[in-house]
Amino acid sequence: MKIYSLTVGIDIDATLTEPYYWLPWTNAHFGLNQKPEDITSYDLAESLGITEEEYRQFYDQYGEAIHEFSPVRKEAPDILQRLALNHQLYYVTARHPKMKQVTKNWLDRHDIPGEGLHLLGSHNKVEKAQELECDLFVEDRYENARAIAETGVDVLLMDCTYNRGLEMLPNMKRVENWHQVQDVIHFMEINGVKSLHRIIA
Numbered sequence: 001m002k003i004y005s006l007t008v009g010i011d012i013d014a015t016l017t018e019p020y021y022w023l024p025w026t027n028a029h030f031g032l033n034q035k036p037e038d039i040t041s042y043d044l045a046e047s048l049g050i051t052e053e054e055y056r057q058f059y060d061q062y063g064e065a066i067h068e069f070s071p072v073r074k075e076a077p078d079i080l081q082r083l084a085l086n087h088q089l090y091y092v093t094a095r096h097p098k099m100k101q102v103t104k105n106w107l108d109r110h111d112i113p114g115e116g117l118h119l120l121g122s123h124n125k126v127e128k129a130q131e132l133e134c135d136l137f138v139e140d141r142y143e144n145a146r147a148i149a150e151t152g153v154d155v156l157l158m159d160c161t162y163n164r165g166l167e168m169l170p171n172m173k174r175v176e177n178w179h180q181v182q183d184v185i186h187f188m189e190i191n192g193v194k195s196l197h198r199i200i201a
C-alpha cells in the first residue's frame with residue numbers, strides 16, 4: 001500500500017516535449033524565420049501571423065509527424081520513472097483523440113510511465129482534472145493552468161515565452177524544468193502535505 005501518494009495530471013505539448021520543437025516545421029512551411037522568443041502567444045496562428053484556416057491545414061498535413069518526432073524534455077523520463085514509484089501519473093492533452101496512437105507510441109518510446117492517457121480534443125481540462133481527482137497538475141498553457149487552479153487543484157506552470165507576466169494564483173507555481181517539478185513533489189512528500197500553496201506561500 002502506498003502511504004503517501006499524489007495524483008498528478010500532466011500535459012504533454014511543451015510540458016513533456018520541448019516547447020518550441022515545431023518551429024522548424026512552421027518556419028519551413030510558411031517561409032518564416034521565427035525563434036522561441038518570437039512566440040509570445042499560445043495561439044499559434046496569432047504568433048505566426050497566419051489565419052486559423054492556414055494553421056488548421058498545416059496541422060492536418062503535418063500534425064501526426066510533428067508529434068511523432070517531437071523531442072522529449074531530456075530530464076523528464078528518468079524523473080517520471082522515479083515519481084511513478086509513489087505517485088499516480090495521468091497524461092491529459094488537448095490533442096485530438098485521433099492522435100492517440102502516435103501519442104501512446106511516443107510515451108512508450110521515451111519510457112514514460114503512467115496510469116492513463118486522455119486526449120480531450122479541447123483545451124478544457126478542468127473536468128478531467130476533477131474526474132481523476134488530481135492533487136497537482138503540470139501545464140504550460142496559462143489559461144488551462146489558471147482554470148484548473150481556480151477549482152482548487154494545485155498547478156505547476158511550466159515556464160515558456162508565452163506564459164510569462166501573467167497573474168499567478170496562490171496555488172500556482174512557475175517551474176522551469178522537471179527537476180523543479182521533482183523538487184516540489186519531494187518537498188510535499190517531506191512535509192506530508194497534498195496542498196502546494198501551504199509550502200510556497
Ligand SMILES: [Mg+2]
Pocket residue numbers: 011012013014015139140141
Ligand atoms: Mg501544453
